[in-house]
Amino acid sequence: MKGILGKKIGMTSIFDENGLSIPCTVIEAGPCYVTNIRTKERDGYNAVQLGFDEKPERLVNSPSKGNFKKANVKPLRLIKEFRDFNSENISVGMEVKASLFIQGEKVDVTSRSKGRGFQGVVKRHHFSGVGMTSHGASDRVRAPGSIGGSSYPSRVFKGMKMAGRMGFDNVTIKNLVVVKVIDESNLILIKGSIPGAKNTYVKITK
Numbered sequence: 001m002k003g004i005l006g007k008k009i010g011m012t013s014i015f016d017e018n019g020l021s022i023p024c025t026v027i028e029a030g031p032c033y034v035t036n037i038r039t040k041e042r043d044g045y046n047a048v049q050l051g052f053d054e055k056p057e058r059l060v061n062s063p064s065k066g067n068f069k070k071a072n073v074k075p076l077r078l079i080k081e082f083r084d085f086n087s088e089n090i091s092v093g094m095e096v097k098a099s100l101f102i103q104g105e106k107v108d109v110t111s112r113s114k115g116r117g118f119q120g121v122v123k124r125h126h127f128s129g130v131g132m133t134s135h136g137a138s139d140r141v142r143a144p145g146s147i148g149g150s151s152y153p154s155r156v157f158k159g160m161k162m163a164g165r166m167g168f169d170n171v172t173i174k175n176l177v178v179v180k181v182i183d184e185s186n187l188i189l190i191k192g193s194i195p196g197a198k199n200t201y202v203k204i205t206k
Helices: 062-071 121-125
Strands: 003-015 021-029 032-038 047-054 076-083 106-112 115-119 164-167 170-182 187-191 201-205
Touching: 003 047, 003 076, 003 187, 021 170, 021 201, 032 062, 032 076, 076 201, 115 121, 121 164
Parallel strands: none
Antiparallel strands: 003 021, 003 201, 021 187, 032 047, 047 076, 106 170, 106 201, 115 164, 170 187
């Protein structure tokens, strides 16, 4: 199996053999269940579909209920696919746990960053701000300034850094190190921080 789904629990720190404190993100990784297997002949690509986090059957619509019943698994909240790897030893309904990973292994973690709402250019793009900050300063201190000349180009270029919605984006952090795996609790400790608030779903890929 190439990866697993999980949920960010929070952060902590542990000491290594040299007595150094290592900040870690604690992830509840699994148990996940294989809900479907995509094949190139049938679907046009190879992938394994995993489900994580059980939910009440009354919250599931009829088509999804039929898919879960076919896979012989309970209804799950999160469904993701892992593409392009050998799935010969994997079967529908198979359980995947945190023991898939080992200490010292490098992984990529994908999760959704915290939403910050509508923000100005100073917070969103780290503009320095302009104008005086005292002696009757104007209201343009945190303003973006000119966004395009009236004679040329007479329009605003696409991608111009302006105020707008900040955060709540899918972010992937690569080459993070697995510091510890606690099999009995399905917990994985990963060195450093990953995007998102507590209880944010994450996708961990080898």
